[in-house]
Amino acid sequence: MEQELETNLLSLTHFDYPQYEVFFAIATAEDPAYRVLERVASASKRPVHIIRAGRALDCSDKVHNLTAAVGQVDEQFDVLVFADSDGRPPRQWLSRLVAPLADDTVGAATTFRWLFPKRREFWSALAAAWSASTATYLGERKRNFCWGGGTAIKRRRFDELRILNSWQGAASDDYALTRSLQNNGLPIVFAPECLVPSPCTFAIRTFLEFTNRQLIITRIYARRLWFKALVGHLFYCTTILTGITCWVIRSMMGLPSIEFLVLSLIPPMFASVRGILRLVAVLELLPDRREQLLNDGWVWVLLAPLVPFVYVYNSLAAVFTRKITWRGIRYELISPFQTRIIAR
Secondary structure: OOOOHHHHHHHHOOOOOOOOOOOEOOOOOOOOOHHHHHHHHHHHHOOEEEEEEEOOOOOOOOHHHHHHHHHHOOOOOEEEEEEEEOOOOOOHHHHHHHHHHHOOOEEEEOOEEEEEEEOOOOOHHHHHHHHHHHHOOOOOOOOOOOOEEEEEEHHHHHHHHHHHHHHOOOOOOOHHHHHHHHHHHOOOEEEEHEEEEEEOOOHHHHHHHHHHHHHHHHHHHHHHHHHHHHHHHHHHHHHHHHHHHHHHHHHOOOOOHHHHHHHHHHHHHHHHHHHHHHHHHHHHOOOOHHHHHHHHHHHHHOOOHHHHHHHHHHHHHHHOOOOOEEEEEEEEEEEEEEEEEEEO
């Protein structure tokens, strides 16, 4: 269960959108989070529904819970908006995320997380830098994909595309939704103004579990995207390591070598510059978080050069396993349409 879960969930009941209802999906009432949901429902001025979905059998718990929740949403609702429990979106978030759907040619509108390390611990900070690189990858419609922590889609379109059928046997709700939209030629609009602030705390084990899971899922559901990430980041890492190796060898031989050291420093310098540009952009997008962004600015600038090395590790890990751990449950991703639950 997330730290400050109640605060996160309460934020979903405080949007300035004129009329909406909240559906919380959970496996069973025995989950410790269930009591939190009850308190949030009691405190909310918006209608809140708590859906007990039961245990998943042949898909991820998240997909199973979402399927049950959508099944309880009346046809009177025009738009479905999906959010995660670990984010804390601001009051204007819902209206801004739904706005692109006014264009009926748009398939869905999506955004992404922006992780804030709760404490200045290395692995939490590295996770924030790692996630930031994906947030700034989105933008061009041909590259966009739905993110399950913040996606809006018209109910009519959701039903026309038979998304519930696409979710059968799936581990990833967002990639399955993305695949359906792409197969039908429907664009996904990225709404950067809807970035979701998400406090995070990671140790090395949970950091690797989180980052490996993302790339394993990507390899199963979007192999081309996984391969592009591997090649691009591998080139970055190879350039640096080659330059350092040549510098060391030539220095030991007493030969001129400074140019190789300079070569190896160029990619990290560009990575830090990109980190600065990301930070400047997010300062505009999340003005309420300005002080925190500036205080932790080193996270996205100084750690950016390390991120490609993590991506290479994650991408290679995805070659050798299809197994992930997600909220304490062990899954095997046999295919995009088949998921096996190994252990709870």
